[in-house]
Amino acid sequence: METDDYLPIYALAEWHFCPRSAFLSWFGAEREDRVSPAYQRMRDFHVVSNEPARRDKEHHKTETAVRLLHRELRITGRADAVEWDGEIPVPVEYKNCPDEPPRHIVAQVTLQGLCLSEMFAVTVPCGYIFRAAERRRVVVVFTAETRAWVQAGVTAFRAALPTGLAGFKQVRQPGCAGCIYRLHCWPEEWHHV
Ligand code: SF4
Structure with missing residues (x-):
């Protein structure tokens, strides 16, 4: 495995949920989707944001399906949407999540913010998580600590790659x-849980 490859943001964010599932998603392991009504609503939002498009409302530009890149970190991904606040691009991620978003979703938006910051040479102060079920947004403030935290996650993920699956703890x-x-983790008797 080449450790200087560009790494996908979705897997780097997943690292903060569980390193093992992060590796399996990066590797493209077989997955078992469970589609709840709430999850389906979230997927519908993603379908809407799948195509690159632009709309302007009250002097605010919003783009969807924005490709992201950070050359120094060598990471890549896509933002569901980017809302422009003047010259500042603000990433928006559509998700099903509680009022208090879990760490890996915060990490995802923060990594998106880092990419936009480098791409447009501006400081991006925050991003949004749009909670699809409630149609409400949560602000994620990018602090020096959260930026350093997600960058450390990128370094740890890359460092674990040479050891393969064994380097990614459950x-x-x-x-x-x-x-x-x-299915890759739990013994068969737990599959019904
Ligand atoms: S089932 Fe396995 S891969 Fe999934 S979160 Fe649990 S330990 Fe991680």
């Missing part, structure tokens, strides 16, 4: 019950 947690990769 984090057993309540979220395992809904994990799309749990």
Whole structure:
């Protein structure tokens, strides 16, 4: 495995949920999707934002399906949307999540913000998580600490790649019950849980 390859943001964000599922998603392992009505609504939002487009409303420009790149970190990804606040691009991610977004979703938006910051040579102060089920947005403020935290995650992910699966530890947690990769983790008697 080449450790200087560009790494995808979706897997780097997943690292903060569980390194094992992050590796499996990066590797393209077989997954078992469970489609709840809330999850389907979120997927519908993603379909809307799948095509690159631009709309202008009250002097604010919004672009969808924006390709992202950070040359120094060697990471790449896509923002569901980018809202422009004057010269400042603000990433927007559509998700099903609680009022208090989990760490890996915060990490995802923060990584998107880092990319936009480098791409447009501006400081991006925050991003939004649009909670699809409630149609409400949560502000994620990018601090020096959160930027350093996600950059450390990129370094750790890259450093683990030469050892393959063994370098990505399992984090057993309540979220395992809904994990799309749990068939790779849990013994058969737990599959019904
Ligand atoms: S089932 Fe749990 S330990 Fe296994 S990949 Fe998923 S979250 Fe990680």
